Amino acid sequence: MDYSALADLLFPGIDTTPADIEARYPARVLPEGAKVTRMAPSPTGFMHLGNLFGAIADERLAHQSGGVFYLRIEDTDQKREVPGAVETILQVFSDYELPFDEGATVDGDNGLYGPYRQRQRAQIYQTYAKWLVRQGKAYPCFCTEDELAAIREKQAERKENFGYYGKWAVYRDMPFDEVRGKLEAGEPFVLRFRSEGDPARRVKFTDLVKGTMELPENDQDVVLLKSDGIPTYHFAHVVDDHLMGTTHVVRGEEWLATLPIHIQLFAAMGWRMPKYVHTAQLMKLDNGNKRKLSKRKDPELALDFYQRQGYCVAAVKEYLLTLLNSNFEDWRLANPEAPLDQFAFNTKKMGVSGALFDMEKLDDVSKNVISRMTADEVYTHLTDWARRYDPDFCALLERDPAYSKAILSIGRGGKKPRKDITVWSGAKEYLSFFFDELFKPDLTYPEHVTAADAKKLLTDYQTMYDPADDGGTWFERVKTLAESVGYATNMKEYKKDPAAWPGNVADASMVLRVAVTGRQNSPDLCEVMKLLGPARSIERLRLAAEKL
Ligand code: GLU
Numbered sequence: 076m077d078y079s080a081l082a083d084l085l086f087p088g089i090d091t092t093p094a095d096i097e098a099r100y101p102a103r104v105l106p107e108g109a110k111v112t113r114m115a116p117s118p119t120g121f122m123h124l125g126n127l128f129g130a131i132a133d134e135r136l137a138h139q140s141g142g143v144f145y146l147r148i149e150d151t152d153q154k155r156e157v158p159g160a161v162e163t164i165l166q167v168f169s170d171y172e173l174p175f176d177e178g179a180t181v182d183g184d185n186g187l188y189g190p191y192r193q194r195q196r197a198q199i200y201q202t203y204a205k206w207l208v209r210q211g212k213a214y215p216c217f218c219t220e221d222e223l224a225a226i227r228e229k230q231a232e233r234k235e236n237f238g239y240y241g242k243w244a245v246y247r248d249m250p251f252d253e254v255r256g257k258l259e260a261g262e263p264f265v266l267r268f269r270s271e272g273d274p275a276r277r278v279k280f281t282d283l284v285k286g287t288m289e290l291p292e293n294d295q296d297v298v299l300l301k302s303d304g305i306p307t308y309h310f311a312h313v314v315d316d317h318l319m320g321t322t323h324v325v326r327g328e329e330w331l332a333t334l335p336i337h338i339q340l341f342a343a344m345g346w347r348m349p350k351y352v353h354t355a356q357l358m359k360l361d362n363g364n365k366r367k368l369s370k371r372k373d374p375e376l377a378l379d380f381y382q383r384q385g386y387c388v389a390a391v392k393e394y395l396l397t398l399l400n401s402n403f404e405d406w407r408l409a410n411p412e413a414p415l416d417q418f419a420f421n422t423k424k425m426g427v428s429g430a431l432f433d434m435e436k437l438d439d440v441s442k443n444v445i446s447r448m449t450a451d452e453v454y455t456h457l458t459d460w461a462r463r464y465d466p467d468f469c470a471l472l473e474r475d476p477a478y479s480k481a482i483l484s485i486g487r488g489g490k491k492p493r494k495d496i497t498v499w500s501g502a503k504e505y506l507s508f509f510f511d512e513l514f515k516p517d518l519t520y521p522e523h524v525t526a527a528d529a530k531k532l533l534t535d536y537q538t539m540y541d542p543a544d545d546g547g548t549w550f551e552r553v554k555t556l557a558e559s560v561g562y563a564t565n566m567k568e569y570k571k572d573p574a575a576w577p578g579n580v581a582d583a584s585m586v587l588r589v590a591v592t593g594r595q596n597s598p599d600l601c602e603v604m605k606l607l608g609p610a611r612s613i614e615r616l617r618l619a620a621e622k623l
Contacts, residue, residue, distance in 0.1 A: 076211070076248070076250075076251060077251065078208060078209050078210065078211045079209050080251060081208055081209075081214070081215075081251060081254065082205045082206075082208040082209040084251075084254065084255060084258065085205070085208055085215055085254075085258075085264075085266070086201055086204065086205040086208070089198065089201050089202055089205045091198065091202045092202065092206070093202060093203060093206050095202070096199055096202055096203075096318070097318075100188060100318040100319070100320070102320065103143065103320045105141065105142060105143070106140075106141045108140055108141075109137075109140045109141045109142035109143070109322075110136045110137050110140045110142040110322045110323050111137065111142050111143045111144075111145070111319075111320050111321050111322045111323070112132075112133035112134070112136050112137045112142070112143075112144050112145075112321065112322070112323050112324075112325055113133065113144070113145045113146065113147050113178070113316070113319065113321055113324075114126070114129070114130050114133055114144070114145075114146050114147070114168070114175070114178075115146075115147045115148075115149050115312075115315075115326075116148070116149065116164055117148075117149045117150065117151075117152060117155060117156075118148055118149075118150050118156050118157065118160030118161050118164065119155045119156065119157055119160060120157030120159070120160040120163060121370070121377065122163060122164065122167050122377070122378040122379070123368075123370070123376045123377055123378060124357055124368065124375070124376055124377075124378065124395075124432065125327055125354075125356075125357055125368075125376075126167075126378070127167075127171060127378060127391070127395060128354060128357060128395050128398070128399065128430075129325045129326060129327065129354055130168065130171075130173050131173065131392060131395055131396065131399060132325045132352060132354065132399055132420065132422075132425070133173075133323075133325045134173045134174075135416075135418075135420035136323055136325070136352075136420065136422070137176070138416070139416070139419065139420060142322070143176045143177060143320075144173075144174075144175055144176055145175055145176060145177040145178040145186060145188070145191070145319065146164070146165075146168070146175045146177075146178030146179050146191060147178060147179065147191050147192075147193070147315060147319070148161055148164075148179045148191060148192040148193065149193055149308070149311065150192055150193055150194050151193050151194065151301075151305050151306060151307070151308070151311060153194070153305075161179060161181060162181055165179075165180070165181060167378055170382070170388060171388050171391070171392060172388060172392075177191075178191045179191040179192055188318065188319040188320065193305075193306070193311050193315070194305060196311075196314075196315070197304055197305060199314065199318070200299075200300065200304075200305075200306040200310060200311065200314055201300065201304060203310075203314055203344065204266050204299055204300050204306075204310075207268070207299070207343065208266070211269065212268065212269055212343055213266050213267060213268050213269060213299055214246065214247060214248075214249070214266070214267060214269055215246065215249075215254060215264040215265070215266055215267075216239070216244075216246040216264060216265050216266070216267045216296070216298075217246055217249075217257050217262050217263070217264045218239070218245070218246060218265075222245075223239070226239070226243055226245075230243065236274075238295045239267065239295060239296050240270060240294045240295045240296055241294060244267070244269075244296045246267075247269060247296065263302040264302060265298045265299075265300060265301055265302050266298070266299045266300040267296040267297065267298055267299065268296055268297050268298075268299050268339075268340065268343070269296060270293055270294050270295060270296050270297070270339065272292035272293045272294045272335070272339055273292055273294060274291040274292055274293075274294050275291070276291070276292045277289040277290060277291055277292070278290050278291075278292055278335060278338055280334065280338065282331075282351050282352070282353050283323070283350055283351065283352045283422040283423075283425075284352055284353055284354065284355075284422055284425045284426075284427060285328075285331070285353055285427055286427075290334060290335050290338075291335065292335055292339070293335040293336045293338075293339050295336070297309055297336050309333060309336050309337060309340060310340065312324075312337060313337060313340040313341055313344060313346070314344075316349050317341075317344065317346045321349050322349055322350060323349060323350045323351075323352055324349045324350070324351050324352065325352040325354060326351075326352075326353060326354070327353070327354055327356065328353040328354060328355060328356060329356070330353065331353050334351070352422050352425070354399075354425065354430075355425070355426045355427065355428055355429050355430045356429050356430070357376075357398075357429075357430055357432045358429040358430065358431050358432065359373065359375075359431065359432050359433070360431065360433070365429060365431065367429075368432060375432075375434060383464060383500070384498045384499075384500050385457075385460040385464065385498045385499025385500040385501075385502075386437070386441055386498050386499075387441065387444060387445060387456055387499070389415075389444050390437065390440050390441035390443075390444040390445070391437070391441075392415060393407070393415065393440050393444055394436065394437045394440040394441075396415065396418065396420075397436075397440070398426070398430040398431075398432065399420070399424075399425060399426075399430075400418070400420060400421060400424040400425065401424045401425075401426065402421075402424050403418060403424075406418050411447070412447070438497045438498075441497050441498065442494040442495075442496070442497050443494065445494075445496045445497070446487075446492040446493065446494045446496075447492065448487075449487070449488075450480045450481075450483040450484040450487055451480060453483045453487075453496070454472070454476065454479055454480050454483055456499065457472065457483075457499050457502055458472050458473060460499035460500070461499065461503075464499075464500065465500075465503065468503050471510050471512060471513070478509075478606070481606055482506060482509045482606055483506075485598040485599060485602050485603065485606070486598045486599060493598060495598070507593075508591075508592040508593050508594070508597070508603075509603075509606065509607070511611070514593060515593065516589070516590070516592075516593025516594070516615075516619070517589075517593055517594055518589055518590065518593070518619055518622060519589065519595070520585070520586050520589055521578070521582050521585050521586070521595075523577070523578060523582070524578055524582050524585075524586060525577070526623045528560045528562075528577065528578065528586075529586050529620075529623055530620050530623040531559070531560055532556060532557075532560060532583055532586045532587065533586060533587070533590055533616050533617075533619055533620035533623070534616075534620045535556060535559060536553075536556055536587060536616060537613050537616050537617060537620075539552055539555070539556060540552075540604070540609065540612065540613065540616075542604070542605060542608070542609045542612075544601065545601075546599070546601050546602075549601040550584075550601070553580060553583055553584050553587070554580050556583055557578075557579065557580040557582075557583035557584075560577070560578070560583070561576065561577055562576055562577065562578040562579050562580060562582060562583055563575075563576040563578070563579040563580065564579070564580045566579060566580070566581065584600060587600060587616070588600050589619070590615055590616050590618075590619030590620070591603065591604060591607065591612055591615050591616065
């Protein structure tokens with residue numbers, strides 16, 4: 076067989092050689108040990124937690140080693156492409172503060188190793204494909220869907236392995252003239268790799284997460300180019316990560332199954348393989364069973380879920396880091412204030428099997444992260460979120476920024492800051508009583524407080540309240556108020572014999588709290604009343620008393 080003639084027959088328009096292409100992609104000049112990583116999403120418009128999970132590892136590995144983190148758009152499947160998807164990808168990574176050093180931009184490229192959209196690289200893949208054909212390592216296959224189905228049926232009957240390989244690879248050695256005849260007849264073909272692999276033999280491979288393993292060689296004649304001349308993932312991965320100088324491929328562990336194909340293709344091309352970091356699948360507990368997060372069942376898989384709910388970027392990243400590196404939580408405890416990029420990310424600390432994604436833990440992390448923010452930071456984040464998702468609330472917050480910041484300051488700072496905001500979408504409910512427009516009190520008093528006592532407490536306090544009181548004086552006054560209805564003011568004594576009193580000072584202050592804030596749980600009441608101002612506070616006490 077004259078493979079050169081076959082190559083020219085299949086790719087008449089390709090006159091570039093691998094050497095021409097290699098010349099366009101010189102080796103990167105980087106400091107010793109610098110890692111080059113990439114994010115390679117398909118532009119389907121759906122960005123999920125897994126994308127972010129991998130990207131955090133990519134970004135850390137690159138940037139903490141003085142390397143490069145770049146974006147490549149894997150748009151080989153045109154059917155799944157959604158308009159605007161690249162914008163979404165860029166927006167997400169900018170929101171999550173994972174800056175790309177190079178790669179695809181909204182309308183072009185930034186960097187010397189492009190183009191960074193795979194469909195624009197067709198000629199590059201075809202140049203290497205032609206070169207493989209010339210060496211007899213790839214060949215055209217004209218199998219129709221029906222023929223492939225028939226092969227599969229026979230394999231099932233004979234209980235043989237499925238696929239296109241060995242004796243089943245019917246187009247492997249098609250005579251040149253027949254190939255030409257089919258091309259002239261306009262029959263579409265895919266280009267397949269001629270595998271010499273034998274699954275009885277094993278290849279040794281070391282993954283930076285999973286460790287060293289032995290995998291069976293690939294014997295399938297995988298498709299390199301589809302009938303439109305666009306590569307499959309396997310071929311594009313090998314060509315692109317070679318040319319673009321990727322040193323570390325971080326990708327989901329679902330790719331491990333096809334790794335023998337990649338090993339084989341790198342060898343056929345004569346290229347050094349990058350290092351691989353196969354990340355564990357994100358799982359969740361569902362009725363006590365661990366299962367993969369699913370696009371259909373779990374809204375929390377989609378990244379826009381976190382944006383709509385108003386999870387802060389720092390919290391999501393922080394939580395994903397706890398899943399990515401087993402020593403992250405300890406580091407955080409020892410360094411509560413340190414910026415994330417001071418943590419030494421290490422592939423050795425990555426989990427080998429399914430990472431359990433737990434929303435409750437994320438909520439805890441989120442509460443902690445927000446509790447460490449200053450009131451100004453909270454104000455900025457909250458208004459940014461509200462501007463997009465709740466403009467009316469945003470307008471309320473921005474009406475009097477000093478007032479909004481003052482309410483956000485309550486309980487902030489100090490050793491034990493309040494942890495009452497988990498997500499920005501929850502802040503409105505929590506802050507509602509500070510805004511008359513949103514105030515819808517639930518006047519439920521402690522059970523053992525009689526209506527008569529509550530009414531007296533609320534009425535008397537209207538004349539007793541002095542906005543000039545500091546916290547201590549304020550509480551003394553509440554004690555005096557409590558005593559006036561015969562409530563215990565010494566909690567220790569009260570606890571010894573609760574039946575001896577109709578109530579205690581905590582009940583009295585709860586009655587006031589419910590009237591002023593409309594709920595049983597609020598930040599420091601003395602401060603709340605100061606912010607609301609005496610007129611509004613007293614009016615609320617009066618209205619509540621009236622309802623009793
Ligand atoms: N386009 C592939 C995906 O979205 C990329 C996998 C990889 O990072 O190599 O799954």
